Amino acid sequence: MREAQKKFATYTQEQVDKIFKAAALAANKERIPLAQLAYEETGYGVVEDKVIKNHFAAEFVYNKYRDTKTCGVIEEDKAYGMTKIAEPLGVVAAVIPTTNPTSTAIFKTLLCLKTRNAIMISPHPRAKKCTTEAARIVLEAAVEAGAPAGIVGWIEKPSLVATNTLMSEADIILATGGPGMVNAAYSSGTPALGVGPGNNPAIIDDSADVVNSVNSIMQSKTFDNGMICATEQNVIVLDGVYDAVKAEFQKRGAFFLQGDDIDKVGNTVIVNGAVNAKMVGQPATKIAETAGVEVPAWTKVLIGETESVEPSNPWAHEKLTTILGMYRASDFDDALAKASRLVADGGYGHTSSLFIDTRETEKVQKHANAMKTCRILINTPAAQGGIGDIYNFQLTPSLTLGCGSWGGNSFSGNVDVHQLLNIKSVAERRENMLWFRTPEKVYFKKGCMPVALRELKEVYGCKRAFIVTDSFLYKSGFTKKIEEPLDKMGIVHSSFWSISPDPKLQDAQKGVELLRAFEPDVIIAIGGGSAMDAGKIMWTMYEHPEEKFDDMAVDFM
Structure with missing residues (x-):
C-alpha cells in the first residue's frame, strides 16, 4: 500500500x-x-x-x-511572496x-x-x-x-x-x-x-413554529431509525407550547409512554449507562415489544416524558434508535440549563438544536453561547442538518463529525479533504510594508491661505474651528488674519495659545480640555514646530480619548 x-x-x-x-x-x-x-x-x-x-x-x-x-500548488500570492503546496x-x-x-x-x-x-x-x-x-x-x-x-x-x-x-x-x-x-x-x-458521541438536546421555544419543529424532529429521528449521531436524543419544550407540541407529536406518529412503561423502555434501550446494541436502529414497535410494552402498529417514535437530566436517568443518554426523551421547561433559561446538562452527559462538542422564531436574536445568541457543541442547528432536522450541505450551505458534507476538545477530539468541524493534506508554505523574503499618509490637500505658496480657509466652508462644511498657536503669534495679532475670514464665513472659532517654546504634555492636556468643551470640527494649527506638534497631539487625544499617551510614546520596532 x-x-x-x-x-x-x-x-x-x-x-x-x-x-x-x-x-x-x-x-x-x-x-x-x-x-x-x-x-x-x-x-x-x-x-x-x-x-x-x-x-x-x-x-x-x-x-x-x-x-x-x-x-x-493550491494557492499563490506573488505580491506577498507566498506559495502553498498540498501534499498527501x-x-x-x-x-x-x-x-x-x-x-x-x-x-x-x-x-x-x-x-x-x-x-x-x-x-x-x-x-x-x-x-x-x-x-x-x-x-x-x-x-x-x-x-x-x-x-x-x-x-x-x-x-x-x-x-x-x-x-x-x-x-x-x-x-x-x-x-x-x-x-x-x-x-x-x-x-x-x-x-465523539452525540446527545443532541433540541429546545422548542414558545416562539417556534410548532408544526415545522415537530415535523423536523420526526423527520430526523425516524431517518434510518435514528442512527445518525447528530439526531435529536431529547426534546425540551417551553411550558407555553408544551401541550401543542405533544399533540403535534401524537398527530405525526409518536406514542407517549405511560407509567411503568417509561422505565421499561428506557432500561431496555440503555443498559449499564450505554446503548443496548440490539436496540440500535430498530423500529419503535420492536423496541416496545422487546420491553414488554403494547403500542399501536402505526407508532414511529416512542416518547418518554421525563424530568431528571442526570446520568442515572436512561432517557438522558444518547439513544441511537427511535425513542425520544421529552422535558418541560418553565422558561428559556430553564431550557438552556437542562440542555447544557444533557450535553455534558455524553454529548460534549457534538450537536445541539434550537427551534425558534429567528427574530428572537437575543435568545438565539444566548443559546449559542451556552451550548458547548460544535454544531448548533436552528430550525433544522438534526440528522440531515448535522452532516452538512442538505439544510445549510456552510457545513461541509461529512460522515465524520469532530467534537473538538470538548469531546476529546483533535478537530471541531465536519471532517473534509483539508484534514487529509499536509500544506507546505513557501515564503519568499519580503520586508514588511511601510506607509506614509499625507493630508488630502497641502496648500503652499503665497496666497494659499484664503483659498484654504474658503474651502473649510465650501468643501468641508466646517462650522466650528479651534485655533492652536503660540503666545507670540497670538499677542502680535497674527491670528486675526485667520479669525476675520472665519467670522465672515460664519465659522465659530476659539483659540488656544498657552504653549511653551518646547511644548509639554501638560500643554496639550490643557488644550484638550478646551477642545472637549468647544467640540470643533476642524483644528487649525498656526506657527512653528511647537504649535504644530501640540496641535497634532491634541487632535490625537481628542479623537481617541481611549488611548493612553504613555502607550503611544513607546518605541516600536
Whole structure:
C-alpha cells in the first residue's frame, strides 16, 4: 500500500480528479445494493434511508470537492511572496462503524482518493461484508480510471489486534465509532481524527413554529431509525407550547409512554449507562415489544416524558434508535440549563438544536453561547442538518463529525479533504510594508491661505474651528488674519495659545480640555514646530480619548 501511495503522490490534479469522479459515480450506481447488503448484515435501520446516505456520501461529497485543488500548488500570492503546496499524508487507517457501514466507507475512500492518500479500512466485525464490498467497488473504479492497484485496502478478518496494529502503523487515523475505539485511536501514538458521541438536546421555544419543529424532529429521528449521531436524543419544550407540541407529536406518529412503561423502555434501550446494541436502529414497535410494552402498529417514535437530566436517568443518554426523551421547561433559561446538562452527559462538542422564531436574536445568541457543541442547528432536522450541505450551505458534507476538545477530539468541524493534506508554505523574503499618509490637500505658496480657509466652508462644511498657536503669534495679532475670514464665513472659532517654546504634555492636556468643551470640527494649527506638534497631539487625544499617551510614546520596532 505504501508503494501504491508513493506512486499516487506523483499524480497531477487532472489525473486525481478523473479517478475521484469515476469512484464517486461507481459508488453512487451501487447505492441500492449496498444499502440492502448493509441492512441484511447488520439488521439496523431502514434500507431506503441507507440508500440516501450512500447517495449523500458519493454525489454530495463529489460535488463539494470536484473543483477543490488538492495537488501541488493550491494557492499563490506573488505580491506577498507566498506559495502553498498540498501534499498527501500517506496511509490512512479508517475505522468504520456498524451504524453507517457503507456510506462511511464510501465517504472516507473518496476523501483519500481526492487527496492522493492510500486508505486501509478496518470494518466492524458485524458489518465486514457490506463495508468491504463498498470499498471494493470504489477501488475497482479508481484503478480502472488510472489509480495504482492497492490504493484502497481492508482487513479481511477484523479483530481488535489487527485494528490496533493498523492504527499504530498508519500515518493518520480516521476514527468513526464508539468512545472506546476513538480513545484507542488517540492512544495509538499515531495522529488521529476522531469523533465523539452525540446527545443532541433540541429546545422548542414558545416562539417556534410548532408544526415545522415537530415535523423536523420526526423527520430526523425516524431517518434510518435514528442512527445518525447528530439526531435529536431529547426534546425540551417551553411550558407555553408544551401541550401543542405533544399533540403535534401524537398527530405525526409518536406514542407517549405511560407509567411503568417509561422505565421499561428506557432500561431496555440503555443498559449499564450505554446503548443496548440490539436496540440500535430498530423500529419503535420492536423496541416496545422487546420491553414488554403494547403500542399501536402505526407508532414511529416512542416518547418518554421525563424530568431528571442526570446520568442515572436512561432517557438522558444518547439513544441511537427511535425513542425520544421529552422535558418541560418553565422558561428559556430553564431550557438552556437542562440542555447544557444533557450535553455534558455524553454529548460534549457534538450537536445541539434550537427551534425558534429567528427574530428572537437575543435568545438565539444566548443559546449559542451556552451550548458547548460544535454544531448548533436552528430550525433544522438534526440528522440531515448535522452532516452538512442538505439544510445549510456552510457545513461541509461529512460522515465524520469532530467534537473538538470538548469531546476529546483533535478537530471541531465536519471532517473534509483539508484534514487529509499536509500544506507546505513557501515564503519568499519580503520586508514588511511601510506607509506614509499625507493630508488630502497641502496648500503652499503665497496666497494659499484664503483659498484654504474658503474651502473649510465650501468643501468641508466646517462650522466650528479651534485655533492652536503660540503666545507670540497670538499677542502680535497674527491670528486675526485667520479669525476675520472665519467670522465672515460664519465659522465659530476659539483659540488656544498657552504653549511653551518646547511644548509639554501638560500643554496639550490643557488644550484638550478646551477642545472637549468647544467640540470643533476642524483644528487649525498656526506657527512653528511647537504649535504644530501640540496641535497634532491634541487632535490625537481628542479623537481617541481611549488611548493612553504613555502607550503611544513607546518605541516600536
